[in-house]
Amino acid sequence: MGGSGKTTFLNALIEELPSDWKFLFIQENEELHSERRRNSDFLKTVKGINKYDVCHDLKELSRNGLLMSIKCFVIGETKGAEALYLFNVMNIGAFGITTAHSDSAEHGLDKIADYIMYESGYTKEQCVDMLTIMNKVFFLKDYRLREITTIKSYDSKEHKLVCTTEHYNPNPRED
Numbered sequence: 453m454g455g456s457g458k459t460t461f462l463n464a465l466i467e468e469l470p471s472d473w474k475f476l477f478i479q480e481n482e483e484l485h486s487e488r489r490r491n492s493d494f495l496k497t498v499k500g501i502n503k504y505d506v507c508h509d510l511k512e513l514s515r516n517g518l519l520m521s522i523k524c525f526v527i528g529e530t531k532g533a534e535a536l537y538l539f540n541v542m543n544i545g546a547f548g549i550t551t552a553h554s555d556s557a558e559h560g561l562d563k564i565a566d567y568i569m570y571e572s573g574y575t576k577e578q579c580v581d582m583l584t585i586m587n588k589v590f591f592l593k594d595y596r597l598r599e600i601t602t603i604k605s606y607d608s609k610e611h612k613l614v615c616t617t618e619h620y621n622p623n624p625r626e627d
Contacts, residue, residue: 457595458551459483459528465549469524473547476520478513479528493520510534511571522546529553535567542585557591557601557617581606583613596620 466475466486475492477484482496495517500507510527514537517525525541527534527550535550542548554560565579572579584606591599597620604614 455594457592460595461590461592461597462526462528462549462551466524466526469547473523474521475524475526476517476522477526477528478510478517478534480510481528484526484528493522511537514538517541524549526550530564530567532567533571535564536571539568539582539585548586554591557589557599558615560591561586561589561601561603561613577608577611580611580613581608 463484463486466484467488471488472491475486475489477486477492477494478496479494480497482494484494486492495508495513497510497513498506498508510531511533514527514534518537518540522541524547525538526548527538530538530550530552538548538550550564552560552563554563561580561583565576565583568574568579568582569576574582584603586603589599589601589603590597591601599617599619601615601617604616606612607614
Protein backbone atom coordinates (compact mmCIF):
# COMPACT_ATOMS: atom_id res chain seq x y z
CA MET A 453 0.00 0.00 0.00
CA GLY A 454 1.38 3.40 -0.96
CA GLY A 455 2.28 5.91 1.73
CA SER A 456 2.53 3.23 4.40
CA GLY A 457 6.14 3.84 5.43
CA LYS A 458 7.77 0.92 3.59
CA THR A 459 10.69 2.90 2.17
CA THR A 460 11.26 4.81 5.40
CA PHE A 461 11.34 1.49 7.29
CA LEU A 462 13.63 -0.05 4.66
CA ASN A 463 16.12 2.83 4.93
CA ALA A 464 16.15 2.49 8.73
CA LEU A 465 16.61 -1.28 8.52
CA ILE A 466 19.54 -0.91 6.13
CA GLU A 467 21.36 1.31 8.63
CA GLU A 468 21.12 -1.43 11.26
CA LEU A 469 22.83 -4.13 9.17
CA PRO A 470 26.59 -4.74 9.48
CA SER A 471 28.63 -1.83 8.14
CA ASP A 472 31.19 -4.07 6.41
CA TRP A 473 28.60 -5.68 4.10
CA LYS A 474 28.73 -4.78 0.41
CA PHE A 475 25.27 -3.73 -0.77
CA LEU A 476 23.64 -3.47 -4.18
CA PHE A 477 20.68 -1.09 -4.25
CA ILE A 478 18.34 -1.25 -7.24
CA GLN A 479 15.51 1.24 -7.54
CA GLU A 480 13.29 3.19 -9.90
CA ASN A 481 13.25 6.35 -7.82
CA GLU A 482 16.11 7.65 -5.73
CA GLU A 483 14.49 6.85 -2.40
CA LEU A 484 17.04 4.50 -0.88
CA HIS A 485 20.09 5.97 0.77
CA SER A 486 22.66 5.18 3.40
CA GLU A 487 25.03 7.32 5.38
CA ARG A 488 27.23 4.33 6.27
CA ARG A 489 27.32 2.32 3.04
CA ARG A 490 30.48 3.51 1.30
CA ASN A 491 31.15 0.04 -0.11
CA SER A 492 27.91 -0.17 -2.06
CA ASP A 493 26.49 0.32 -5.52
CA PHE A 494 23.30 2.21 -6.29
CA LEU A 495 21.65 1.39 -9.63
CA LYS A 496 18.63 3.25 -10.96
CA THR A 497 16.37 2.32 -13.83
CA VAL A 498 16.67 4.29 -17.06
CA LYS A 499 13.62 4.80 -19.24
CA GLY A 500 14.20 5.66 -22.85
CA ILE A 501 12.15 8.26 -24.65
CA ASN A 502 12.27 6.50 -27.99
CA LYS A 503 13.23 3.05 -29.27
CA TYR A 504 16.87 4.07 -29.79
CA ASP A 505 17.49 5.22 -26.22
CA VAL A 506 19.20 3.09 -23.60
CA CYS A 507 16.69 1.47 -21.26
CA HIS A 508 17.42 -0.46 -18.06
CA ASP A 509 14.46 -1.78 -16.07
CA LEU A 510 14.37 -3.44 -12.64
CA LYS A 511 14.47 -6.90 -14.22
CA GLU A 512 17.63 -6.18 -16.20
CA LEU A 513 19.38 -4.48 -13.29
CA SER A 514 18.43 -7.35 -10.97
CA ARG A 515 19.63 -10.00 -13.42
CA ASN A 516 22.97 -8.16 -13.75
CA GLY A 517 23.16 -8.03 -9.96
CA LEU A 518 23.65 -11.81 -10.02
CA LEU A 519 27.12 -11.17 -11.42
CA MET A 520 28.22 -8.87 -8.62
CA SER A 521 29.97 -9.85 -5.42
CA ILE A 522 27.60 -8.56 -2.73
CA LYS A 523 26.40 -9.46 0.74
CA CYS A 524 23.03 -7.69 0.58
CA PHE A 525 20.76 -7.21 -2.43
CA VAL A 526 18.12 -4.50 -2.01
CA ILE A 527 15.29 -3.76 -4.45
CA GLY A 528 13.43 -0.58 -3.62
CA GLU A 529 10.06 -1.94 -4.72
CA THR A 530 9.38 -5.33 -6.26
CA LYS A 531 6.55 -5.38 -8.74
CA GLY A 532 7.53 -7.89 -11.39
CA ALA A 533 10.25 -10.11 -12.84
CA GLU A 534 12.96 -8.74 -10.55
CA ALA A 535 11.51 -10.95 -7.76
CA LEU A 536 12.98 -14.05 -9.41
CA TYR A 537 16.48 -12.57 -9.45
CA LEU A 538 16.19 -11.42 -5.84
CA PHE A 539 15.44 -15.01 -4.84
CA ASN A 540 18.26 -16.35 -7.01
CA VAL A 541 20.69 -14.07 -5.14
CA MET A 542 19.26 -15.18 -1.80
CA ASN A 543 19.67 -18.84 -2.78
CA ILE A 544 23.40 -18.35 -3.33
CA GLY A 545 23.90 -16.85 0.11
CA ALA A 546 23.23 -13.12 -0.11
CA PHE A 547 20.81 -11.30 2.17
CA GLY A 548 17.79 -9.99 0.25
CA ILE A 549 15.49 -7.10 1.13
CA THR A 550 12.63 -5.54 -0.81
CA THR A 551 9.27 -3.85 -0.46
CA ALA A 552 5.98 -4.59 -2.21
CA HIS A 553 2.52 -3.07 -2.18
CA SER A 554 -0.02 -5.21 -0.35
CA ASP A 555 -2.80 -5.09 2.21
CA SER A 556 -1.19 -7.69 4.54
CA ALA A 557 1.99 -9.69 4.96
CA GLU A 558 0.22 -12.82 3.71
CA HIS A 559 -1.01 -11.12 0.54
CA GLY A 560 2.44 -9.62 0.01
CA LEU A 561 3.99 -13.08 0.07
CA ASP A 562 1.39 -14.33 -2.40
CA LYS A 563 2.16 -11.40 -4.69
CA ILE A 564 5.90 -12.07 -4.62
CA ALA A 565 5.23 -15.75 -5.45
CA ASP A 566 3.13 -14.61 -8.43
CA TYR A 567 5.93 -12.34 -9.66
CA ILE A 568 8.40 -15.24 -9.52
CA MET A 569 5.93 -17.52 -11.32
CA TYR A 570 5.27 -15.02 -14.13
CA GLU A 571 9.00 -14.76 -14.89
CA SER A 572 9.91 -18.42 -14.51
CA GLY A 573 8.66 -21.85 -15.52
CA TYR A 574 7.90 -22.70 -11.89
CA THR A 575 4.44 -23.62 -10.63
CA LYS A 576 2.74 -21.44 -8.04
CA GLU A 577 3.40 -24.11 -5.40
CA GLN A 578 7.12 -24.14 -6.24
CA CYS A 579 7.22 -20.35 -6.01
CA VAL A 580 5.49 -20.34 -2.63
CA ASP A 581 7.95 -23.00 -1.44
CA MET A 582 10.81 -20.71 -2.56
CA LEU A 583 9.59 -18.07 -0.12
CA THR A 584 10.79 -20.22 2.80
CA ILE A 585 14.24 -18.71 2.24
CA MET A 586 12.80 -15.50 3.65
CA ASN A 587 12.79 -15.07 7.39
CA LYS A 588 10.61 -12.11 8.26
CA VAL A 589 7.95 -10.04 6.54
CA PHE A 590 7.01 -6.68 8.01
CA PHE A 591 3.67 -5.11 7.16
CA LEU A 592 3.21 -1.39 7.67
CA LYS A 593 0.20 0.87 7.31
CA ASP A 594 0.02 4.61 8.01
CA TYR A 595 3.70 4.58 9.03
CA ARG A 596 3.01 2.04 11.77
CA LEU A 597 4.15 -1.54 12.07
CA ARG A 598 1.04 -3.72 11.94
CA GLU A 599 2.40 -7.28 11.46
CA ILE A 600 5.62 -9.24 11.71
CA THR A 601 5.31 -12.58 9.98
CA THR A 602 7.94 -15.27 10.50
CA ILE A 603 8.12 -17.94 7.82
CA LYS A 604 8.67 -21.37 9.39
CA SER A 605 8.32 -23.87 6.53
CA TYR A 606 6.27 -24.97 3.55
CA ASP A 607 3.40 -27.45 3.98
CA SER A 608 3.52 -29.53 0.79
CA LYS A 609 0.16 -31.20 1.52
CA GLU A 610 -1.68 -27.90 1.95
CA HIS A 611 0.51 -26.06 -0.60
CA LYS A 612 1.04 -23.11 1.69
CA LEU A 613 3.59 -21.47 3.93
CA VAL A 614 3.59 -22.22 7.63
CA CYS A 615 3.98 -18.86 9.36
CA THR A 616 3.48 -17.17 12.67
CA THR A 617 2.25 -13.59 12.68
CA GLU A 618 2.44 -11.07 15.47
CA HIS A 619 -0.17 -8.33 15.15
CA TYR A 620 0.38 -4.85 16.50
CA ASN A 621 -2.27 -2.43 17.61
CA PRO A 622 -2.72 0.36 15.03
CA ASN A 623 -3.59 2.84 17.79
CA PRO A 624 -1.03 2.72 20.63
CA ARG A 625 -3.29 4.82 22.87
CA GLU A 626 -5.65 1.85 23.10
CA ASP A 627 -2.99 -0.38 24.74
